[in-house]
Amino acid sequence: xxxxxxxxxxxxxxxxxxxxxxxxxxxxxxxxxxxxxxxxxxxxxxxxxxxxxxxxxxxxxxxxxxxxxxxxxxxxxxxxxxxxxxxxxxxxxxxxxxxxxxxxxxxxxxxxxxxxxxxxxxxxxxxxxxxxxxxxxxxxxxxxxxxxxxxxxxxxxxxxxxxxxxxxxxxxxxxxxxxxxxxxxxxxxxxxxxxxxxxxxxxxxxxxxxxxxxxxxxxxxxxxxxxxxxxxxxxxxxxxxxxxxxxxxxxxxxxxxxxxxxxxxxxxxxxxxxxxxxxxxxxxxxxxxxxxxxxxxxxxxxxxxxxxxxxxxxxxxxxxxxxxxxxxxxxxxxxxxxxxxxxxxxxxxxxxxxxxxxx
Amino acid sequence: xxxxxxxxxxxxxxxxxxxxxxxxxxxxxxxxxxxxxxxxxxxxxxxxxxxxxxxxxxxxxxxxxxxxxxxxxxxxxxxxxxxxxxxxxxxxxxxxxxxxxxxxxxxxxxxxxxxxxxxxxxxxxxxxxxxxxxxxxxxxxxxxxxxxxxxxxxxxxxxxxxxxxxxxxxxxxxxxxxxxxxxxxxxxxxxxxxxxxxxxxxxxxxxxxxxxxxxxxxxxxxxxxxxxxxxxxxxxxxxxxxxxxxxxxxxxxxxxxxxxxxxxxxxxxxxxxxxxxxxxxxxxxxxxxxxxxxxxxxxxxxxxxxxxxxxxxxxxxxxxxxxxxxxxxxxxxxxxxxxxxxxxxxxxxxxxxxxxxxx
Numbered sequence: 189x190x191x192x193x194x195x196x197x198x199x200x201x202x203x204x205x206x207x208x209x210x211x212x213x214x215x216x217x218x219x220x221x222x223x224x225x226x227x228x229x230x231x232x233x234x235x236x237x238x239x240x241x242x243x244x245x246x247x248x249x250x251x252x253x254x255x256x257x258x259x260x261x262x263x264x265x266x267x268x269x270x271x272x273x274x275x276x277x278x279x280x281x282x283x284x285x286x287x288x289x290x291x292x293x294x295x296x297x298x299x300x301x302x303x304x305x306x307x308x309x310x311x312x313x314x315x316x317x318x319x320x321x322x323x324x325x326x327x328x329x330x331x332x333x334x335x336x337x338x339x340x341x342x343x344x345x346x347x348x349x350x351x352x353x354x355x356x357x358x359x360x361x362x363x364x365x366x367x368x369x370x371x372x373x374x375x376x377x378x379x380x381x382x383x384x385x386x387x388x389x390x391x392x393x394x395x396x397x398x399x400x401x402x403x404x405x406x407x408x409x410x411x412x413x414x415x416x417x418x419x420x421x422x423x424x425x426x427x428x429x430x431x432x433x434x435x436x437x438x439x440x441x442x443x444x445x446x447x448x449x450x451x452x453x454x455x456x457x458x459x460x461x462x463x464x465x466x467x468x469x470x471x472x473x474x475x476x477x478x479x480x481x482x483x484x485x486x487x488x489x490x491x492x493x494x495x496x497x498x499x500x501x502x503x504x505x506x507x508x509x510x511x512x513x514x515x516x517x518x519x520x521x522x523x524x525x526x527x528x529x530x531x532x533x534x535x536x537x538x539x540x541x542x543x544x545x546x547x
Numbered sequence: 548x549x550x551x552x553x554x555x556x557x558x559x560x561x562x563x564x565x566x567x568x569x570x571x572x573x574x575x576x577x578x579x580x581x582x583x584x585x586x587x588x589x590x591x592x593x594x595x596x597x598x599x600x601x602x603x604x605x606x607x608x609x610x611x612x613x614x615x616x617x618x619x620x621x622x623x624x625x626x627x628x629x630x631x632x633x634x635x636x637x638x639x640x641x642x643x644x645x646x647x648x649x650x651x652x653x654x655x656x657x658x659x660x661x662x663x664x665x666x667x668x669x670x671x672x673x674x675x676x677x678x679x680x681x682x683x684x685x686x687x688x689x690x691x692x693x694x695x696x697x698x699x700x701x702x703x704x705x706x707x708x709x710x711x712x713x714x715x716x717x718x719x720x721x722x723x724x725x726x727x728x729x730x731x732x733x734x735x736x737x738x739x740x741x742x743x744x745x746x747x748x749x750x751x752x753x754x755x756x757x758x759x760x761x762x763x764x765x766x767x768x769x770x771x772x773x774x775x776x777x778x779x780x781x782x783x784x785x786x787x788x789x790x791x792x793x794x795x796x797x798x799x800x801x802x803x804x805x806x807x808x809x810x811x812x813x814x815x816x817x818x819x820x821x822x823x824x825x826x827x828x829x830x831x832x833x834x835x836x837x838x839x840x841x842x843x844x845x846x847x848x849x850x851x852x853x854x855x856x857x858x859x860x861x862x863x864x865x866x867x868x869x870x871x872x873x874x875x876x877x878x879x880x881x882x883x884x885x886x887x888x889x890x891x892x893x894x895x896x897x898x899x900x901x902x903x904x905x906x
Contacts, residue, residue: 224733227840227847247836250744266837267854290651296668309655362721371731374583385609477606478625481586488586495626 190258191317192218192232192240198313200236205281207234207310208274208298212289213485214314216412221255223248229270229294232259233277241277243270271301278302285310319482319490320504326528326535328413329483329506333526333537335368336415339405340540342367344547347423349397353377357390360405369407373414373487376404383420384520386477386512397425400435400519400544406487414487416508417538418524422546428519435521435544437469438513442523442542445479445509449527450534455497455507462511463495471513480508483526505529506537549617550676551577551591551599557672559595564640566593566669567633567657571648572844573673575771580614582607588629588653591618592636600636602629630660637661644669678841678849679863685887685894687772688842688865692885692896694727695774698764699899701726703906706782708756712736716749719764728766732773732846735763742779743879745836745871756784759794759878759903765846773846775867776897777883781905787878794880794903796828797872801882801901804838804868808886809893814856814866821870822854830872839867842885864888865896 195218199207209215209232211223219242223230228245239260244252246263253261264270278284284302286295288311299307321329339360346359357375364372378388380399395401401423406416420435441462449458459479466475478494483506491499493507505528512522525538554577558566568574568591570582578601582589587604598619603611605622612620623629637643643661645654647670658666680688698719705718716734723731737747739758754760760782765775779794800821808817818838825834837853842865850858852866864887871881884897
């Protein structure tokens with residue numbers, strides 16, 4: 189059954205008469221069309237009952253058709269009002285579901301165009317589908333994992349004392365594309381004390397001998413699936429004396445989480461098992477973020493591996509396991525792998541060495 | 548006066564008590580912070596009267612501070628509710644202005660968190676500021692124009708018969724970064740009949756001798772400003788006999804628009820002058836899109852150069868002039884320059900040859 193047909197069934201059972209989906213991961217997931225987020229309206233009109241229509245600006249008509257969507261395409265001309273077309277297709281639907289990332293300007297325009305309809309958020313409906321990856325999606329994530337692993341494996345080509353984080357980052361960005369991604373989504377090079385800020389990106393700091401360096405990188409492949417992996421490097425010299433023990437704690441916690449996670453356990457319990465080990469070693473207040481996030485056509489999506497998320501993990505769920513410990517003013521470290529729940533265990537999609545890699 | 552202070556004044560005169568701005572071009576324009584569009588809430592709370600606060604996830608605190616924002620930063624922890632923080636800061640504001648690109652999920656969450664407040668769209672308020680570029684912004688757009696011109700000037704390195712559009716596009720993408728952009732925003736290589744679809748991107752079509760090729764490319768520079776320029780190439784061989792006359796019509800129309808546009812004329816009249824010339828030559832129904840779009844921190848923003856837009860052009864307004872003619876099944880062409888209105892004329896930011904470039 190096509191994905192949009194499954195979404196129709198969910199809409200019907202949720203009391204949503206028509207689902208409206210604008211460009212973004214939900215639209216690409218449901219139709220295969222990777223529409224650009226343009227000011228001209230593109231919108232999938234998906235009734236719970238009946239045939240869907242993809243509304244696109246006339247200019248984008250050929251691109252939408254070329255993407256192989258299996259729904260009817262309706263185009264609007266440069267001087268037409270696309271919301272009139274939406275209104276016509278929505279008809280007398282009482283409840284319309286709005287995709288989570290729809291722009292506010294469209295939410296307001298739809299309220300004006302359809303004053304009698306109740307707007308409800310429909311993101312969780314599509315997420316129910318997207319959260320379980322089918323075999324093709326797992327294969328796409330596996331390829332993305334291999335692609336980013338190839339970049340990590342080449343780190344010695346670029347990471348050297350005397351270079352700035354920004355210089356190293358530019359080389360990594362080129363390699364992310366060369367090794368099989370179409371976009372570079374993020375490049376974090378956190379050297380020495382900068383490694384203690386989890387979302388530090390790049391700076392003009394010159395990397396020194398003995399600096400532990402956190403490298404967290406990811407991109408999106410041609411098929412639209414994301415990679416994301418973090419490793420820790422030493423570019424010459426010797427790490428501070430307290431680093432080895434600190435790193436062993438982190439490595440042990442991440443290993444325990446990889447061993448524990450799988451179908452039937454909750455997202456929050458995966459977080460807890462790593463957090464407890466890190467806390468027992470005295471670093472509890474230095475693990476300042478959740479353990480991970482789901483991943484697919486977005487780098488961050490459901491399921492989040494965080495306290496309070498009682499979602500039970502199931503076959504096909506893909507997410508990161510990335511505990512980190514951050515000692516402000518000194519250094520930090522994070523080890524991150526993307527994993528997918530299988531029927532009876534876990535497939536780990538990143539497989540470069542997890543220990544501190546001396547280059 | 549800082550940009551957010553100007554926005555405060557506009558908010559006060561528009562009856563908006565508090566402006567809420569999430570990651571995107573408006574936030575970067577107002578504060579200088581190029582926040583990533585993450586699932587964790589980042590939001591500028593800008594009261595019409597009083598001091599603004601930038602709410603960021605604790606993880607992003609160092610990055611926000613490093614971006615040099617001149618407003619107070621308030622962070623929220625991994626297990627906090629960020630909307631409680633927004634509610635506290637918004638207080639008893641009766642009317643809250645929402646940025647145009649805020650995600651629907653946030654619009655709905657704010658409605659729930661602040662049930663007594665009236666939500667209004669505030670995009671046009673910030674656009675009133677963004678539509679007139681200050682000298683620093685014009686300088687940034689000029690640099691972006693030079694960067695994309697350098698890519699066009701190197702086209703002969705990559706565009707050759709026997710290569711696919713996709714192969715050529717990959718080389719162009721690398722050059723967009725090498726010549727001074729941090730992201731590749733789009734790469735259109737429309738060869739032969741594919742040039743007749745204005746937003747065709749890349750395909751596996753092999754470029755042949757005698758194919759006219761439309762190349763429309765752009766990226767974003769380190770300072771956050773966008774480039775966008777279209778040129779037409781011939782990679783060996785001879786173009787179809789009817790092409791020369793067809794191209795002369797387009798070149799004449801674009802030249803007339805460049806000569807005419809400037810302060811004091813309306814956006815729609817710039818469109819009309821080119822459209823009339825193209826129609827008089829018999830191609831009226833083959834110029835199937837508006838003449839252009841504003842450009843700045845977004846590739847497409849106000850002012851749109853389109854029928855129905857009576858905006859009078861003023862000093863500092865930056866936009867594209869890009870008429871095109873498309874003969875389905877045969878070929879197409881488009882010539883695009885970014886221009887900025889000066890006090891008494893027009894500065895053209897793209898200056899590679901506008902004629903058909905034989906490589």
